[in-house]
Amino acid sequence: MQPIKKSFFLVIDGIDGCGKTTQCKLLKEYLNNIGLNILLTKEPGGTKTGTILRNILISTDYDIEPNTELLLYSADRLEHQKKIIIPGLNSGKTIICDRFISSTYAYQIFARGLEKSFLQYLEQHTVFKWPDLTIIIDLPVEIALERALKRLKDQNCENSEGKFEKNGIDFYKKVREGFLWYSKNYKNVKVINGDRDIDSLFKEIKSIVNEKLCL
Ligand SMILES: Nc1ncnc2c1ncn2[C@@H]1O[C@H](COP(=O)(O)OP(=O)(O)O)[C@@H](O)[C@H]1O
Ligand SMILES: Cc1cn([C@H]2C[C@H](O)[C@@H](COP(=O)(O)OP(=O)(O)O)O2)c(=O)[nH]c1=O
Numbered sequence: 617m618q619p620i621k622k623s624f625f626l627v628i629d630g631i632d633g634c635g636k637t638t639q640c641k642l643l644k645e646y647l648n649n650i651g652l653n654i655l656l657t658k659e660p661g662g663t664k665t666g667t668i669l670r671n672i673l674i675s676t677d678y679d680i681e682p683n684t685e686l687l688l689y690s691a692d693r694l695e696h697q698k699k700i701i702i703p704g705l706n707s708g709k710t711i712i713c714d715r716f717i718s719s720t721y722a723y724q725i726f727a728r729g730l731e732k733s734f735l736q737y738l739e740q741h742t743v744f745k746w747p748d749l750t751i752i753i754d755l756p757v758e759i760a761l762e763r764a765l766k767r768l769k770d771q772n773c774e775n776s777e778g779k780f781e782k783n784g785i786d787f788y789k790k791v792r793e794g795f796l797w798y799s800k801n802y803k804n805v806k807v808i809n810g811d812r813d814i815d816s817l818f819k820e821i822k823s824i825v826n827e828k829l830c831l
Contacts, residue, residue: 619653621708622829625701625745627716628821630753631791632780633764634810635817639753640714642818643825647710650831655704658714660692663699676779686724686735693717694742702745710829717743718750718798718805726794727787748804749828751821752795755810757788 628636628643644656661670669692672678673685680688693716704711717739724730761780780788799805808820825831 620651622710623705623708624710625747627713627747627750629715629718631760633760634753636714640712652710655709656712662696665695666692682728689720690738690742697744721798722791722794727790750805752807753810754807
């Protein structure tokens with residue numbers, strides 16, 4: 617059977633540990649099963665160049681200037697849009713993207729305190745296709761970080777815990793605030809409550825996506 621063509625750009629975003637990766641995978645499986653051609657991707661790191669940028673960005677070995685970090689996330693996005701997202705949409709794929717520019721507003725602008733106008737300038741040169749829908753999974757920072765730490769333990773990556781300790785809880789509170797700001801200032805954004813179990817969260821995401829995709 618030929619896959620159904622539904623060119624659609626969907627983003628799932630939110631603070632570390634909110635459950636994005638889990639929900640992206642569930643959604644991919646569900647939409648694949650009903651015959652859509654799904655491309656699951658992520659930022660940073662959705663391209664060959666982006667993988668190198670991601671390794672630099674998430675490593676704690678480099679002491680990167682905050683504005684350099686902002687430029688690297690933007691470079692990753694430019695590559696991702698040109699090489700993956702736009703060609704994927706042009707060939708009729710439904711794109712599910714784990715994080716997008718909403719994360720840059722939340723982390724670099726709100727939490728790191730960089731100039732909003734700088735990102736507003738950069739987005740004009742890096743975002744050629746805006747998401748048809750961004751779902752932001754919102755929940756108290758303490759719960760999200762507990763989940764993120766649990767995942768690191770499950771994956772035996774406890775030495776990566778440093779990121780959360782280095783940034784501190786107030787940083788993540790600002791990240792949360794940044795996502796809520798983004799939801800009020802950009803189009804096609806839906807905020808959902810992430811403080812519940814995986815299945816009931818997925819049920820709501822599925823119903824939002826079904827409605828948007830007219831399924
Ligand atoms: N709704 C949920 N309730 C409890 N635990 C969850 C929920 N969603 C995900 N988890 C668990 O929390 C951890 C982080 O989830 P993950 O999907 O990797 O988050 P993210 O990609 O947003 O950082 C994983 O161990 C995952 O199994
Ligand atoms: C896309 C993006 C990610 N990030 C950060 C958030 C994450 O801490 C980190 C890696 O993202 P990710 O792999 O999604 O982390 P997690 O699974 O823990 O949620 O990149 C930014 O700071 N700005 C951005 O624009």
